Amino acid sequence: MVKIYRDEDILLEPLKSRIIAILGYGSQGRAWALNLRDSGLNVIVGLERQGESWRRAVEDGFSPIYTGEAVAKADIVVFMVPDMAQKSLWLNSVRPYMRRGTDMVFAHGFNIHYRVIEPPPGSDVYMVAPKAPGPMVRRTFLAGGGVPALVAVYRDVSGSALQKALAISKGIGCSRAGIVETTFKEETETDLFGEQVILVGGVMELIKASFETLVREGYQPEVAYFEVVNELKLIVDLIYEGGLLGMLRAVSDTAKYGGLTVGRYVVDESIRNKMEKVLDRIRSGEFAREWISEYERGMPTVNKEMRELESSTLETIGRRIRELIGRGLR
Numbered sequence: 001m002v003k004i005y006r007d008e009d010i011l012l013e014p015l016k017s018r019i020i021a022i023l024g025y026g027s028q029g030r031a032w033a034l035n036l037r038d039s040g041l042n043v044i045v046g047l048e049r050q051g052e053s054w055r056r057a058v059e060d061g062f063s064p065i066y067t068g069e070a071v072a073k074a075d076i077v078v079f080m081v082p083d084m085a086q087k088s089l090w091l092n093s094v095r096p097y098m099r100r101g102t103d104m105v106f107a108h109g110f111n112i113h114y115r116v117i118e119p120p121p122g123s124d125v126y127m128v129a130p131k132a133p134g135p136m137v138r139r140t141f142l143a144g145g146g147v148p149a150l151v152a153v154y155r156d157v158s159g160s161a162l163q164k165a166l167a168i169s170k171g172i173g174c175s176r177a178g179i180v181e182t183t184f185k186e187e188t189e190t191d192l193f194g195e196q197v198i199l200v201g202g203v204m205e206l207i208k209a210s211f212e213t214l215v216r217e218g219y220q221p222e223v224a225y226f227e228v229v230n231e232l233k234l235i236v237d238l239i240y241e242g243g244l245l246g247m248l249r250a251v252s253d254t255a256k257y258g259g260l261t262v263g264r265y266v267v268d269e270s271i272r273n274k275m276e277k278v279l280d281r282i283r284s285g286e287f288a289r290e291w292i293s294e295y296e297r298g299m300p301t302v303n304k305e306m307r308e309l310e311s312s313t314l315e316t317i318g319r320r321i322r323e324l325i326g327r328g329l330r
Contacts, residue, residue: 005151005179010170012039014163021046021074023067023089025053027134028107029080032172034060035141039171046070048093067093076103076164083110084295090117098123101157103164108191109184112154114288125154126165129187130174137172146176154184192282197275207232211314221317229318230325 022033023046037043045057045064057064071077071094079086090111103124111117112125119125130137132147140146149172151165158164162181169179195201207228214224238247248256281287294301309315 002180005166005169005175005181007170007175010166010175010179011163012041012167012170014160014167015041015076015171018042018075019044019073020076020078020168021070022078022080023047023070023094024080025057025064026080026082028130028137029053029078029134030056030060031134031138031141032078032080032107033057033062034138035172036168037062038141039173041171044070044073046074048089068097071097071102072099074098074102076105078105078107078168079111080107083108084292086111087116095120103161105165105168109152109154109188110192110288113184113188114285116288116292119155122157124156124158124161124164126156126161127152127154127184127187128165128168128172128174129191130172137174140177141173144176146173148177149174149179150182150187151179152182152184152187189279189282192287193275193279196278196282196287203232208312208314215313221313222321225314225317225321230321 018041020036020041020043022029022036022043025033025045025047029045033043033045043062045062046067046069047054047057047064048067054064067089077094077098079089081089098120100120100122103126104119106112106125106127107129109127109129112119112127127150129150129152130147131149132140137147149169151162151169153161153165156162166175166179169175210228211221211224214227215221235247235251238250242250248259251259
């Protein structure tokens with residue numbers, strides 16, 4: 001049985017008197033910086049340039065400084081820039097300024113697991129991965145709650161890396177919901193698998209294929225959109241609240257029978273075999289190498305796919321439906 005760490009199990013003491021540098025002030029970076037500060041910890045914000053993030057940090061009461069200066073002052077360096085920007089940040093603005101023994105903290109294991117970043121031997125390296133976007137991390141914290149998180153230790157020089165990871169989890173409010181210990185490998189590989197097979201890739205392709213099938217067979221695109229997009233949100237909400245069984249108990253008997261008998265026809269053994277192949281690519285590092293190459297070439301595949309989706313019937317109808325629904329809600 002996996003151990004769930006709760007708020008009452010964790011102390012903030014391992015972080016007291018330490019300077020925590022948040023590098024980046026996007027959705028997660030902002031949430032972490034504000035929540036840790038509100039928890040009474042010493043937080044500084046390090047940024048590469050005086051842009052929008054700098055302005056917002058100032059509005060939030062921080063006095064941001066350039067990344068290198070923040071790293072030189074910090075006892076704990078938290079990487080809050082996007083995955084593919086971390087290598088350049090590390091090489092140019094972190095490694096040259098980091099003192100021996102400074103902790104390195106990540107919210108996702110990609111760069112450590114695939115050895116894009118090689119930490120110095122004297123540093124504790126650990127991860128805190130909230131299972132929600134930054135705005136929700138902040139919103140639930142302000143409401144007195146929190147979102148669950150995973151923690152992992154890659155290197156424990158001090159002997160207290162796990163305690164510090166748990167303390168950060170407490171500082172950002174995640175221990176109010178519950179913390180599960182994992183590894184950088186497990187978090188990275190399951191996260192990538194989930195994104196590709198269901199959360200982004202799988203769901204998106206099911207939506208597109210379902211919509212296109214109905215429209216091709218002569219059904220109104222507006223009706224098709226309601227069926228494959230709007231109602232999907234309602235079903236996911238039911239699953240979130242009560243699991244698959246709770247959802248099945250909430251839908252009609254017709255939906256129950258159709259879903260239980262036809263779902264496995266659509267997602268058959270051939271699909272499960274493809275999922276295994278996706279996981280093999282993730283485990284071997286093939287996907288990571290492919291993605292790094294794509295990013296370094298300016299993301300031509302991503303940009304092409306985004307342009308095509310933007311002009312698709314699905315998105316055109318979706319914009320119209322969302323506008324109509326928005327009017328009704330105002």
